[in-house]
Amino acid sequence: MKKIYLIGIGTGNPEHLTIQAINALKMVNVFFILEKESEKNEDLVKLRKEILQRYLPNEKYRVVVAKIPERKKGGRELEVYKERVSSWRRQKAEIISNLINNKMVDEETGAILIWGDPSLYDGHIEIMNYILKRDMAKFQYDVIPGITSMQVLTAKHKIPLNYIAESIQITTGRRLKESQPDDVKNVVVLLDNYLTYRDFSDTDLNIYWGAYLGTEKEILVSGRLNEVINEIIKTRNEAKKKYGWIMETYILRSEDNEDPRKS
Ligand SMILES: C[S@@+](CC[C@H](N)C(=O)[O-])C[C@H]1O[C@@H](n2cnc3c(N)ncnc32)[C@H](O)[C@@H]1O
Numbered sequence: 001m002k003k004i005y006l007i008g009i010g011t012g013n014p015e016h017l018t019i020q021a022i023n024a025l026k027m028v029n030v031f032f033i034l035e036k037e038s039e040k041n042e043d044l045v046k047l048r049k050e051i052l053q054r055y056l057p058n059e060k061y062r063v064v065v066a067k068i069p070e071r072k073k074g075g076r077e078l079e080v081y082k083e084r085v086s087s088w089r090r091q092k093a094e095i096i097s098n099l100i101n102n103k104m105v106d107e108e109t110g111a112i113l114i115w116g117d118p119s120l121y122d123g124h125i126e127i128m129n130y131i132l133k134r135d136m137a138k139f140q141y142d143v144i145p146g147i148t149s150m151q152v153l154t155a156k157h158k159i160p161l162n163y164i165a166e167s168i169q170i171t172t173g174r175r176l177k178e179s180q181p182d183d184v185k186n187v188v189v190l191l192d193n194y195l196t197y198r199d200f201s202d203t204d205l206n207i208y209w210g211a212y213l214g215t216e217k218e219i220l221v222s223g224r225l226n227e228v229i230n231e232i233i234k235t236r237n238e239a240k241k242k243y244g245w246i247m248e249t250y251i252l253r254s255e256d257n258e259d260p261r262k263s
Contacts, residue, residue, distance in 0.1 A: 002104050002139040005111040006118045006125065008146015012043070012214030014051050016147040022055050024144050028111040030062040032099050034092070036070055043215060048113050064103050068092055081174065089123045089130070096127060097136035117146040121172070121190055149249040150188050152213040156220055159208060162186060186253045200252060201229050209250040211236060217243065225252070
């Protein structure tokens with residue numbers, strides 16, 4: 001039986017791989033690198049190559065690079081967005097099942113290196129299940145957890161994800177837009193291209209913001225949202241212009257004026 005590993009590789013720092021991930025890398029005969037057709041973000045590809053060179057110096061593996069189509073943009077309504085993501089994932093399932101059928105022989109092990117952790121806003125687990133359910137390829141698969149952008153964010157800001165008995169909400173910019181300010185107590189936001197925190201600038205919320213987390217380009221800003229919002233917008237716009245891409249994650253949190261970390 002063929003075997004596939006979905007390996008969480010963290011979000012930019014090769015030292016964030018777990019020992020389990022490194023041991024899994026050593027079992028792999030073929031790595032599938034899936035690049036978007038107009039991949040401008042060389043850093044994402046670079047990190048994957050750096051990980052392979054660093055942890056597998058003997059180079060006894062194959063690398064197969066496959067182009068994946070760009071997801072159709074537009075349609076801010078949730079239903080339209082969901083349908084576009086589903087149809088994009090179906091296309092990816094076709095591509096991945098062809099790779100498994102044609103680029104591996106029986107008993108071989110393949111892997112896909114997943115940014116951050118495979119369970120957080122990443123479609124590969126669902127794609128694997130989609131392929132297996134439809135018998136598009138035959139294989140077993142395992143998921144190796146990775147360090148998420150959210151965890152790097154809290155570590156770098158030296159904050160817990162939750163204070164005592166506090167709940168945490170994890171959401172996207174798209175969903176945060178639907179929230180009322182009073183509902184926002186402690187929310188981690190990913191996938192926000194819309195600078196949705198601007199909608200909350202007249203609240204008492206604090207923000208812990210990070211871009212390029214785990215990479216050499218990492219930028220951190222934190223403070224009372226209405227005091228640091230202009231700095232965040234200016235910093236992110238300049239960085240995006242300079243590097244051609246940006247990935248940002250932030251926490252919006254209702255906190256007392258007193259820094260709870262000092263209590
Ligand atoms: C498709 S999701 C993937 C999340 C990933 N699986 C994880 O565990 O963090 C992409 C989003 O993750 C966040 N992200 C990923 N890498 C990041 C990084 N290095 N710095 C800041 N945010 C990052 C951003 O919010 C980005 O829009």
